[in-house]
Amino acid sequence: MMNVFWFIPTHGDGRYLGTSQGARAVDADYMQQVAVAADRLGYEGVLIPTGTSCEDPWIVASSLVPATKRLKFLVAVRPGLMSPTLAARMASSLDRISGGRLLINVVAGGDPVELAGDGLFLDHTERYHLTSEFLEIWRKELAGEHVDYDGKYLQVKGGHVLYPPIQQPYPPLWFGGSSEVAQQVAAEQVDVYLTWGEPPADVAAKIAEMRKLAEAQGRKLLFGIRLHVIVRETEEEAWRAADKLIQHVDDETIAAAQRIFSRFDSVGQKRMAKLHEGSRDRLEISPNLWSGIGLVRGGAGTALVGSPEIVAERMREYEALGIETFIFSGYPHLEEAYRVAELLFPLLSLDQKPLSGPTSISPFGEIIANVAKPTPRASAH
Numbered sequence: 001m002m003n004v005f006w007f008i009p010t011h012g013d014g015r016y017l018g019t020s021q022g023a024r025a026v027d028a029d030y031m032q033q034v035a036v037a038a039d040r041l042g043y044e045g046v047l048i049p050t051g052t053s054c055e056d057p058w059i060v061a062s063s064l065v066p067a068t069k070r071l072k073f074l075v076a077v078r079p080g081l082m083s084p085t086l087a088a089r090m091a092s093s094l095d096r097i098s099g100g101r102l103l104i105n106v107v108a109g110g111d112p113v114e115l116a117g118d119g120l121f122l123d124h125t126e127r128y129h130l131t132s133e134f135l136e137i138w139r140k141e142l143a144g145e146h147v148d149y150d151g152k153y154l155q156v157k158g159g160h161v162l163y164p165p166i167q168q169p170y171p172p173l174w175f176g177g178s179s180e181v182a183q184q185v186a187a188e189q190v191d192v193y194l195t196w197g198e199p200p201a202d203v204a205a206k207i208a209e210m211r212k213l214a215e216a217q218g219r220k221l222l223f224g225i226r227l228h229v230i231v232r233e234t235e236e237e238a239w240r241a242a243d244k245l246i247q248h249v250d251d252e253t254i255a256a257a258q259r260i261f262s263r264f265d266s267v268g269q270k271r272m273a274k275l276h277e278g279s280r281d282r283l284e285i286s287p288n289l290w291s292g293i294g295l296v297r298g299g300a301g302t303a304l305v306g307s308p309e310i311v312a313e314r315m316r317e318y319e320a321l322g323i324e325t326f327i328f329s330g331y332p333h334l335e336e337a338y339r340v341a342e343l344l345f346p347l348l349s350l351d352q353k354p355l356s357g358p359t360s361i362s363p364f365g366e367i368i369a370n371v372a373k374p375t376p377r378a379s380a381h
Contacts, residue, residue, distance in 0.1 A: 001351035003044040007329030010055040018249035018296045034333050035064040041341035042352040045072030047327050065098045074103040079134035080120040085159040088141040092165040100166035106175040110266025124265040128181040135189040142170035179267040187213035197227035197302035199286035207322045224325035228303035231343050235307045242305050246292050257296040272301045288314050312347040
């Protein structure tokens with residue numbers, strides 16, 4: 001069964017990329033609107049991004065827990081920016097307060113300039129070695145151990161968590177990294193390996209490599225993919241919407257964004273940039289996989305574009321490779337949360353659980369001529 005997540009746009013939202021036109025304020029009320037919509041519509045969870053351009057994900061998640069009932073929150077821990085013992089206590093508290101709805105996104109960082117501003121000056125390889133030490137401590141403490149640890153980067157004496165998390169032995173660890181050292185850490189430490197939206201052949205190669213590395217550790221991994229989505233009732237409408245999303249992005253803005261991305265030491269970011277090479281001329285990099293968002297957005301830069309039937313077909317292609325979780329987003333995030341759920345969900349076999357109690361007095365649409373219910377639409381689940 002597939003799981004579909006949505007996204008809380010804590011770094012900004014709007015109808016277009018690369019412009020303030022059509023932009024909207026992402027305040028506490030708006031973030032709650034998006035989260036409540038995702039909860040009611042049946043998304044499994046939401047990803048909350050991290051970084052200097054974002055509101056703090058732990059504070060955001062804490063503010064959204066009381067407004068939602070079943071929604072899970074994928075929240076970042078940042079090795080090197082926080083103590084593993086403190087991070088373990090934070091995770092236990094939020095897991096307990098949320099009723100077991102916390103998921104952990106391990107983020108080592110990919111922009112040396114941003115990391116320097118946060119006081120972290122390790123190179124790419126060293127950051128992942130630190131991440132490995134961090135996760136070893138974090139996992140042991142949440143499993144109930146008292147930890148004495150003397151590593152190259154981290155030292156802890158008598159570290160422990162007094163209040164255990166609801167999810168045992170700890171909230172699941174999610175992780176995305178494309179370099180060899182990142183993949184080795186993932187194979188040894190995490191539960192779900194994430195990839196950004198690359199063509200299916202590239203994703204298949206990643207999954208095969210990760211399975212091999214995990215098997216060498218006597219472990220198995222689950223897999224997820226992070227994508228944007230532009231779904232409309234017809235293929236033509238979807239591609240028009242994709243073009244419209246970047247209609248205000250000029251060449252100067254693209255060049256400026258790509259210069260910033262070039263300083264990153266993230267292998268995943270380099271792979272994203274290589275898909276389009278800063279050019280508008282080659283944005284459909286695989287059938288219905290569009291890289292236009294990556295012209296100006298860091299991180300996940302590709303979108304599935306098409307009719308509900310086509311997007312569902314592409315999702316099933318990824319599912320056949322081993323992908324179980326799709327983390328989607330779309331601009332603007334409130335409206336697109338509804339559009340994706342209404343157009344796409346009925347075509348998918350989703351692991352959805354209904355909200356307890358009545359959810360609506362009119363779950364079938366507007367009554368026809370005051371007396372007749374609309375014809376129900378067929379669902380895949």
